[in-house]
Amino acid sequence: MFHTSSSATNFRMLVWWFLGMVGAVTISKGLARECDDFTRLHFHNSFIGTSLRVRFLLYTRANESCGLELSHHNVSETALFNLTRRTAFVIHGYRLTGSPPIWLDEIVKKLLAQEDMNVLVFDWNYGAANLNYLIAVRNMRKAADNATAFIQQMQENGASLSSIHMIGVSLGAHLAGFVGKKFKNSKIHGKIGRITALDPAGPEFTNNPPEDRLDVTDAQFVDVVHTDMDALGFRAPLGHIDFYANGGADQPGCPKTIFSGKQYFICDHQRAVYLFLCSLDKDCNITAYPCSSYDDFLDGKCTQCDTFKPAPCPILGYYVTEWKDTLLQLNQTKAFFSTTDKNPYFKTYYQVDIVPWNKPIRWGVLTIKLHNGTDVAEAKINHKSTKFEQYKSTRMLAQFDKNLQTIQKISLQFSTGNVAGPSYKLRLLRFQLRSLEHFDRPVLCRYDIILEDNVDVSFRPIPCETSDF
Template identity: 40%
Template sequence: MAREHRAVLLCAFTVFTSLVVGVEERQRGDECADLNNATWQEYRQQRFKLQVQYLLLTRRNMDCAQMFNQESLSETQQQQQQQQQQQQPSYFNVSRPTTVIVHGYRVTGRKPSWVKQLARALLRAQDVNVLAVDWVYGASFAYNLVVEDYKEVAVQISILINQLQQHGCKLESFHFIGISLGAHVAGFVGTLFDGKIGRITALDPAGPMFKGADTFDRLDPSDALFVDAIHTDSDYFGISIPVGHVDFFLNGGKDQTGCARSLFPSMYGYVICDHMRALHVYMSALNGSCAMVGIPCSSYEDFLKGRCLDCDVFKGTCPTIGLSANSGIVVSPVPREQQLFLLTTSSPPFCSRHFLLQLEVSPLDKSAEVEVTLTTGNLRTERRLRLQTDTTVYRTVLSHPVALCEIDSIKLKNTGARFYRQSEIHVRSVCLSEFPSLRREEPLCVNNIHVRRGAPWSHDFVQVCGSF
């Protein structure tokens, strides 16, 4: 569907949902703090133009956020000196690193429900102060007006950072995580501090009104000591160009597996599923259940054709999504604007292994089509290859959730029909190898196969991981 149609649907969705947004939730007394909602009526009356506040979560109050401001800092200092507990103590600890979460554009004025989920995932992974920036009032409804204000939000955040510095925090101890437009807010904070803050992680940084912007006006590698970005919707709401030291383009950075390609299954799935996938993948990566590794390559097409199989530009250590220092890169200085590609699954934990499939066939009289299926238990990966009369060797990259040594079987099926009439295909060899290879396994190869239409061929592998 055309970009314009998608934009119209988004506007319609905005108007509908804004009618049911309730009055903003405010903190009273010692209740747990929360982000605000902004109503359409308030927006029309211009009661709120720009309001920035901060929520604090730590391992001591993971389930009950505190409001945080200059008074919180003074209160913390007094409590440390006097050890008085007359008021609720601030849990901010200047000796720990601080992670700052910056949400993006809020199309309906509703508070982002995922902020506390991300904060908890971060706190389970490391002992830090988490500050969530609430600028919902300034981030809602009219996107072009929101973009006009994003630098002012960054200025207000920088004032707080200056105050925290005065209380002993170091610039290099700050890690900003910006989602969509929030990534450019974080980038301008970095600009205000001459790129000396520690790290900025951009989760599908916003594209509209930023794709052609100068680096001063958008996120770029000079905004922090290290900038990493995850791209999942670069053809619509995300940006299509590299903006960090390393940029992970998941499934090419555009269409994500499991997201609806049509309006009918789900309004959410069609409008913003791709855009929000970066956030969900990042939260999943924080639990460390599996590594999400990016492979440097000049384009997604070259990656899929098996032309990029190693990480030599990083001296062999492939960057990973998550909290590893510099994404696991050990070379210095860290290269800039490195495009990294990886394939994911459609559901958590999203991580998958990359395999190079090489198929060599005897010369064909007619074109053909072969379906390749990898199976492990109830896990299946399928890929179709179109074979031509002028080519005998085919290379393609596919993904599968388990390691090479855990694959149970491979199946080839001649699916050629009306336009692919080769009745029998002689496969000289089919080889499967995992990359990047940590244990240097030998490829799994099967030779001399005849695949007829209507008679699939399969081969079972008998192996044990660690036996290589």
């Protein structure tokens, strides 16, 4: 009988353990193979130009850290690609430097953490990496044809179009749109399930008709995040719901001058990706408020979402489909929210109602601080000077960068902005604070408060009287 030495066996076991730990192999039809990684190019590739070459890299819970390149002509080649599961396509955009997207590994892992699905990274770096953006745009449309043919094969092998979710970044958002058009214009195939567009590209697409860009009709459900609409992104609404972070343009924490280098150009544009990634975390629920404009949102005119179900206001990102039925009925909705400068990004919203006593009209800004004994949350309502008129309820939106569970003390400061002029006072008959997200929290009030210009006034809030609701 043949006996293998224990030292040789242990050595082979050690090798296989090491390869498994680093994610260097995956099993397909019983054969070991190396991982297929996203195409890595360099700036000199962009400088000389690249011709289109498309790759489909499959990730599942069985090969989460090790991509498997799929055949363009045989989608059933590997048992890892289970066509009865949901399939998410991750589609990058223009790649000036040719390097892989820095967020790619994170989005794959976080998508697989949500459910047992197929994640297909659509790698068209050859074609997207080009110094000439116009060539990349032309290549993108050819890449969309390739993706369409692949999805047709999926459908022929049992996949449902409704189970397909295309997540497109920048130029990749329009690529997803062109794929969707191919199916919706065919009476045989129908519509793909969902397109998520993360700051769709603006250059070469702004003012285009629907057939030449992403459009709300390109999928059964289209959700869009805008973060750089005044530069690299698209301004107008494109989906069933369009989320405008901080108004859709300048993002907190992003450089304001060209001296910051590369980040000056890409920070706002990439923020849409990081907001979507945040939505895949359990502790990141960014509430957005349907509204006609960001100014109206900041003015507190859009704090009610009575028509939305299952919860009053939609949540940004992956799980916005919980509001799908309502959004489809409304056809197109714009929703606004503000963020902090880093993950988890969300702010805590309160509605403030003030009834002034002063007979002369006062103009100014209000700073509110909430204290819980150990921590302080601050909101400065200063996007414009607010009008305070006698006996007239003035409603404002207060956005706090911290979420305090309990409020023991409130501090108010009224400022007119006068430097050399007279100092004014603002007398309040009533101050009311209501949480817009935590309905179980009590509505807090205080009555008869005198605020001097630029002076903090602190008080302990009390539950509001029933007549104040």
